[in-house]
Amino acid sequence: MxxxxxxxxxxxxxxxxxxxxxxxxxxxxxxxxxxxxxxxxxxxxxxxxxxxxxxxxxxxxxxxxxxxxxxxxxxxxxxxxxxxxxxxxxxxxxxxxxxxxxxxxxxxxxxxxxxxxxxxxxxxxxxxxxxxxxxxxxxxxxxxxxxVWGTDYNFAYLQVPNGLLDRNAYxxxxxxxxxPTFPEVLPKVPNPPGPVIQSGQTVPCDGIWEPVTIEQSRVFGVIPLGAKLFGNNGCFNYFVADTVAPNFEGYDSATFSSTIVPTHWRLLWEDTRYSSGVIPDESQYFLDASxxxxxVNRVPVKPVRTGDICPVSGEWSTEEYGGKTVHVEQGASMPDLLVKDNLGERKVHWVTWHLIRHT
Known part of the structure; x- marks a missing residue:
């Protein structure tokens, strides 16, 4: 990948x-x-x-x-x-x-x-x-x-971004x-000063956290001009309040085993959505790839074959054998296609159906 x-x-x-x-x-x-x-x-x-x-x-x-x-x-x-x-x-x-x-x-x-x-x-x-x-x-x-729970290791679920970004991983x-289809303009990632916690500490609030290395600490409460306090140390993760901040997973080539690699986590974005009872417009999360x-506020519907169970009610179309559009109700079996051959006899053909409109 x-x-x-x-x-x-x-x-x-x-x-x-x-x-x-x-x-x-x-x-x-x-x-x-x-x-x-x-x-x-x-x-x-x-x-x-x-x-x-x-x-x-x-x-x-x-x-x-x-x-x-x-x-x-x-x-x-x-x-x-x-x-x-x-x-x-x-x-x-x-x-x-x-x-x-x-x-x-x-x-x-x-x-x-x-x-x-x-x-x-x-x-x-x-x-x-x-x-x-x-x-x-x-x-x-x-x-x-x-x-993240259950072992002494408590490794973060997302250590590298590949599993979310590489199409092969899907x-x-x-x-x-x-x-997913990304919007044309993606929001800028915030760059707040913190708070910062360490692996093993309690997460103070819901949100997206970035693993960081502290490249330069404060000296006597003074930050030198242009100093960079934090450096990225891996993939962002989402943590829920009152859980334990996880570790990263290392590898010991001598023993062929995983090792615990603690890290610092910096809060990038506190999640306060829905707390006021207001549900914001989230249509950007369901963009049509075409x-x-x-x-499109629906999970994408894949093509189905004759005999398959219809996943959603709607207009379904096939381009095979001259094409046809039919209405099929959710839970019904997808139909076959009766087509006349050169002798005028009607024969059954199995075809692939594509959803063209929900109903």
């Missing part, structure tokens, strides 16, 4: 914008909406696919799916009031990601496609259509605001996540 430099102004602006996007109410509401589409389709599959079908879906997953929906409802209500503790261990939006990861790991346990919590082969078409709906609610690095072998000036 490409190496991105956190000293570069464009890289810094992009990471800053992406962290604001990843922690926005609008993005999490969009994730919720997309997951509800999947939940409806999965429930339909469990109820309608014959029990003798070798690809029948596990009804026990419905318990996990309903649990995730419940956590979404609770977490979004809190976030809408500026309560960001929802990303702490055991809280609602942390549970959303925790249970979602479980669902992904155990989604389809046919031994030809699954082994010890991992998918090892492409799923059969009907199962894959459901899996794609499931992943439509997933966002790259969505766990970025979660509380390809997860059996599925690909949507790459028209960056046009905001």
């Amino acid at each position: 490409n190496q991105y430099d956190m000293q570069d102004d464009v890289t810094r602006r992009k990471i800053f914008w992406l962290l604001q996007r990843l922690t926005s109410l609008s993005l999490w509401k969009a994730k919720h909406s997309a997951f509800k589409v999947f939940a409806t389709a999965y429930e339909t599959a469990v109820k309608t696919w014959p029990s003798t079908d070798p690809e029948a879906m596990d009804a026990d997953h419905l318990t996990t799916i309903y649990e995730i929906l419940s956590h979404y409802d609770k977490g979004l209500n809190e976030l809408a009031h500026g309560h960001r503790f929802v990303w702490r261990k055991g809280e609602a939006l942390e549970r959303v990601i925790n249970r979602f990861n479980y669902l992904v790991g155990y989604f389809y346990r046919d031994p030809k496609y699954w082994e010890r919590g991992s998918q090892i082969q492409p799923y059969p078409p009907k199962v894959d259509s459901l899996a794609r709906l499931m992943h439509a609610s997933q966002v790259q690095k969505e766990y970025a605001p979660l509380e 390809n997860h072998t059996f599925y690909e996540l949507a790459y 028209n960056p000036a046009e905001p």
